Amino acid sequence: MMRELNDIYDVVVVGAGPGGCMASYASAKNGAKTLLIEKSQEIGEPVRCAEAIPSIEEFGIEPKPEFVRNIIKGGILFSPSGKKVIVTQDKAQGYVVERKIFDKYLAIRAAKAGSKVVVKTTAIGLEKDGDYWNVIVEFLGEEYCIKTKIVIAADGVESNIAEYAGLKAKKKPLEVCSCAEYEMANVRLLDKNMMEFYFGNEISPGGYVWIFPKGDTANVGLGVRDRKKKAIDYLEDFIENGMAKDRLKEATPIEFKVGGAPVSGPIEKTYTDGVLVVGDAAGQISPLTGGGIYLAMDCGLIAGEVASKAIKMNDWSEKILKEYEDRWKEKHYEYLMNHLKYRKILEKMSDDELDALAEALGESLDGVDLKKFVKRIITKKPSLLKYFKDLL
Numbered sequence: 001m002m003r004e005l006n007d008i009y010d011v012v013v014v015g016a017g018p019g020g021c022m023a024s025y026a027s028a029k030n031g032a033k034t035l036l037i038e039k040s041q042e043i044g045e046p047v048r049c050a051e052a053i054p055s056i057e058e059f060g061i062e063p064k065p066e067f068v069r070n071i072i073k074g075g076i077l078f079s080p081s082g083k084k085v086i087v088t089q090d091k092a093q094g095y096v097v098e099r100k101i102f103d104k105y106l107a108i109r110a111a112k113a114g115s116k117v118v119v120k121t122t123a124i125g126l127e128k129d130g131d132y133w134n135v136i137v138e139f140l141g142e143e144y145c146i147k148t149k150i151v152i153a154a155d156g157v158e159s160n161i162a163e164y165a166g167l168k169a170k171k172k173p174l175e176v177c178s179c180a181e182y183e184m185a186n187v188r189l190l191d192k193n194m195m196e197f198y199f200g201n202e203i204s205p206g207g208y209v210w211i212f213p214k215g216d217t218a219n220v221g222l223g224v225r226d227r228k229k230k231a232i233d234y235l236e237d238f239i240e241n242g243m244a245k246d247r248l249k250e251a252t253p254i255e256f257k258v259g260g261a262p263v264s265g266p267i268e269k270t271y272t273d274g275v276l277v278v279g280d281a282a283g284q285i286s287p288l289t290g291g292g293i294y295l296a297m298d299c300g301l302i303a304g305e306v307a308s309k310a311i312k313m314n315d316w317s318e319k320i321l322k323e324y325e326d327r328w329k330e331k332h333y334e335y336l337m338n339h340l341k342y343r344k345i346l347e348k349m350s351d352d353e354l355d356a357l358a359e360a361l362g363e364s365l366d367g368v369d370l371k372k373f374v375k376r377i378i379t380k381k382p383s384l385l386k387y388f389k390d391l392l
């Protein structure tokens with residue numbers, strides 16, 4: 001460990017979540033001398049996630065039984081009064097993974113591509129040193145200074161690294177969805193391949209409740225953007241008194257998870273001289289669903305590619321690193337901004353309006369073409385036009 005901490009690098013990646021692991025994989029694979037730093041003593045721990053991911057094959061990752069716990073074929077959405085909308089997507093399938101193993105697998109993949117990895121090492125500062133950055137880290141009570149040309153900040157929702165580099169990345173508390181979750185055994189599922197989502201201003205204001213089947217267990221959790229009660233109190237309430245209470249009667253927790261999802265959309269700027277920001281740290285997470293694993297992985301991959309290219313060009317100024325933002329925005333910006341708009345609409349709706357919305361959508365939907373749904377909603381429930389007219 002100490003040898004790694006005393007070396008000089010082309011690229012230092014802070015944070016070994018899906019974003020950081022993919023960034024260090026791509027950076028090392030393309031020949032840059034790369035170090036991945038993780039503050040936890042074990043990559044993948046603690047888990048702060050419901051562990052559902054739409055696709056991994058496109059990253060060249062096989063859905064291995066060692067981390068895939070379940071295959072997902074769609075979702076069942078419940079309105080506040082219990083109206084059901086079943087969403088499936090032809091041919092598409094996703095996975096519920098064991099993040100503890102999946103994140104480790106991604107880190108091992110980065111190591112196999114040539115990245116060094118250090119754990120129990122926290123980045124506590126960043127200083128400009130000519131064309132280099134000095135990343136100040138703490139390992140077992142000692143401080144070390146790691147010199148690098150490029151820093152990739154993949155340090156999650158509580159990111160400090162981007163701010164240290166002068167980028168505006170701090171999330172305001174109400175822009176973060178506060179989440180609580182139990183992984184539970186003995187949940188009686190409606191369908192072992194369908195995720196369940198429950199909406200309502202009473203049960204989960206500004207968010208939703210989820211039950212995600214995970215093989216022998218299920219992740220039962222929620223996110224709220226209201227500080228009247230703690231997320232865990234809303235969750236206990238749902239388990240005791242909510243719509244699924246009969247199916248949760250026998251359920252018992254085997255793990256408790258808390259965390260925050262930054263749902264305010266992407267930060268203003270994700271690059272500067274010798275610095276790139278990736279994943280939750282950059283707000284690359286759906287403001288509507290809170291899904292961020294896939295986006296963190298994809299943006300991480302782009303960041304690693306752009307960083308290693310800059311090293312080859314011997315120019316890691318922001319002029320060159322801008323390619324990262326251009327590329328991730330071209331792929332994901334519209335999606336993120338649309339999801340932000342839809343989230344803002346949903347959180348203005350009363351429970352009666354959420355029921356009307358479910359009625360308008362109908363009992364089953366094929367695909368997730370939100371624009372198509374908007375047309376259907378306002379044709380069937382003109383009273384909801386006020387919310388959706390700007391989206392037409």
Ligand SMILES: Cc1cc2nc3c(=O)[nH]c(=O)nc-3n(C[C@H](O)[C@H](O)[C@H](O)COP(=O)(O)OP(=O)(O)OC[C@H]3O[C@@H](n4cnc5c(N)ncnc54)[C@H](O)[C@@H]3O)c2cc1C
Nearest residue numbers: 015017018019039049050051052123156259279280292293
């Ligand atoms: C309760 C909950 C449920 C969720 N469910 C889902 C879901 O089902 N599907 C989905 O797609 N998304 C989900 N998300 C979001 C998803 O977890 C994140 O979007 C995803 O993990 C982002 O990846 P990341 O690599 O950007 O950050 P993270 O996974 O947060 O990784 C950041 C890493 O950086 C490390 N770190 C932080 N600071 C430092 C430092 N100073 N020095 C060194 N290391 C540091 C952290 O320890 C951590 O390992 C959920 C989020 C929450 C809170």
